Amino acid sequence: MEKPKLFIPGPTHVDSELLSSLAEYPVGHRSAQFSELYDEVVDGVQKVLFTSNRILLGTCSATGLMESAVRNTVQKRCANFVCGAFSKRWHEITASCGIECDSISVELGKATKPEAVREALETGKYDTITVVHNETSTGVMNPIAEIAEVVRDFPDVVLLVDMVSSMASVKVEVDKLGIDVALASVQKGWGLPPGFAVCSVSDRIFERSEQISNKGYYFDFKVMEKYAKKSQTPTTPSIPHMQGLRAQLARIFKDGLENRFQHHIKLAEEVRSWVRQKFDTFAESGYESNTVTCAGNPNGIDLIEMANRLLKRGYMISGGYGPLKGKTFRIAHMGNLQMDDIRDLLTTMDNVLDEM
Numbered sequence: 001m002e003k004p005k006l007f008i009p010g011p012t013h014v015d016s017e018l019l020s021s022l023a024e025y026p027v028g029h030r031s032a033q034f035s036e037l038y039d040e041v042v043d044g045v046q047k048v049l050f051t052s053n054r055i056l057l058g059t060c061s062a063t064g065l066m067e068s069a070v071r072n073t074v075q076k077r078c079a080n081f082v083c084g085a086f087s088k089r090w091h092e093i094t095a096s097c098g099i100e101c102d103s104i105s106v107e108l109g110k111a112t113k114p115e116a117v118r119e120a121l122e123t124g125k126y127d128t129i130t131v132v133h134n135e136t137s138t139g140v141m142n143p144i145a146e147i148a149e150v151v152r153d154f155p156d157v158v159l160l161v162d163m164v165s166s167m168a169s170v171k172v173e174v175d176k177l178g179i180d181v182a183l184a185s186v187q188k189g190w191g192l193p194p195g196f197a198v199c200s201v202s203d204r205i206f207e208r209s210e211q212i213s214n215k216g217y218y219f220d221f222k223v224m225e226k227y228a229k230k231s232q233t234p235t236t237p238s239i240p241h242m243q244g245l246r247a248q249l250a251r252i253f254k255d256g257l258e259n260r261f262q263h264h265i266k267l268a269e270e271v272r273s274w275v276r277q278k279f280d281t282f283a284e285s286g287y288e289s290n291t292v293t294c295a296g297n298p299n300g301i302d303l304i305e306m307a308n309r310l311l312k313r314g315y316m317i318s319g320g321y322g323p324l325k326g327k328t329f330r331i332a333h334m335g336n337l338q339m340d341d342i343r344d345l346l347t348t349m350d351n352v353l354d355e356m
């Protein structure tokens with residue numbers, strides 16, 4: 001049976017050429033060939049993130065690195081800024097690790113604002129904050145540059161950023177902004193199959209990690225750093241994903257990094273303008289995501305029926321997440337999707353809505 005084309009916010013569409021790059025014969029993970037692959041991947045990820053910070057590779061989904069980021073970093077107290085399901089998850093992860101933390105939340109559909117970050121940091125209670133750049137559940141893109149600017153006024157505070165659904169699709173200059181940890185899995189903005197994650201880690205995070213005990217082994221940044229210095233990972237990584245990343249990075253640089261970011265802005269504008277004609281956008285005005293659009297349903301259309309009809313025609317979109325289930329739906333425009341894919345989807349959605 002033909003598989004539907006994915007317009008869901010992860011896993012995202014992978015074309016067959018890219019897919020086949022994950023089917024190379026493996027190399028031994030203590031071999032020179034592996035270290036060459038490792039260095040290529042690390043170098044490429046650094047370029048995409050505009051950083052010279054160390055890149056760590058995780059054979060896990062992004063959630064693994066969300067957990068390791070807080071475990072390796074918080075010595076005093078963590079402020080988790082929450083604006084939807086994934087940012088809320090990071091708070092739950094932090095609390096479940098036994099780390100002192102507070103959730104500072106806004107109404108669903110709203111963005112985390114720099115003023116709220118300043119207000120929290122002025123209390124002097126926190127040494128760490130977590131922010132989700134692109135809240136995939138609500139289609140909100142937080143103003144990360146403005147937030148980072150505030151954090152830079154507090155030299156003892158480190159900034160951990162979930163870039164799961166924006167990395168490699170939206171431009172974020174990690175070093176310029178002073179982001180201490182930027183993390184993502186590869187099945188969203190990177191456009192690869194799921195099962196692998198990457199992050200950039202600043203020196204001050206390694207300094208903190210050095211002083212923290214009980215981090216476990218698999219997600220200890222200091223253990224990962226020790227092997228990274230030899231261009232290796234502590235344990236056997238998903239080598240197919242690294243081969244896939246190498247292929248994807250080559251493609252990204254061939255197309256041009258800036259072109260890729262511009263391309264995603266154009267896709268977002270196309271989807272948003274369609275959504276505004278037929279539905280409405282759920283995200284606060286001015287904070288709409290450039291990789292996923294969350295649509296509200298002002299006319300009470302049967303969203304399940306709509307999604308089912310689309311699926312029969314070979315297109316998979318996504319329903320609302322968590323408390324937004326049944327109230328919103330989401331169209332992803334991240335990763336490998338092209339303008340023709342988006343136009344095909346929107347034309348088909350027009351046809352489906354006419355029939356309903």
Ligand SMILES: *Cc1c(COP(=O)(O)O)cnc(C)c1O
Pocket residue numbers: 010061062063064086132134135136162163164165185188
């Ligand atoms: C998907 C997603 C996650 C979880 O990623 P996994 O790779 O499934 O662990 C976390 N944060 C955001 C913003 C996401 O979109």
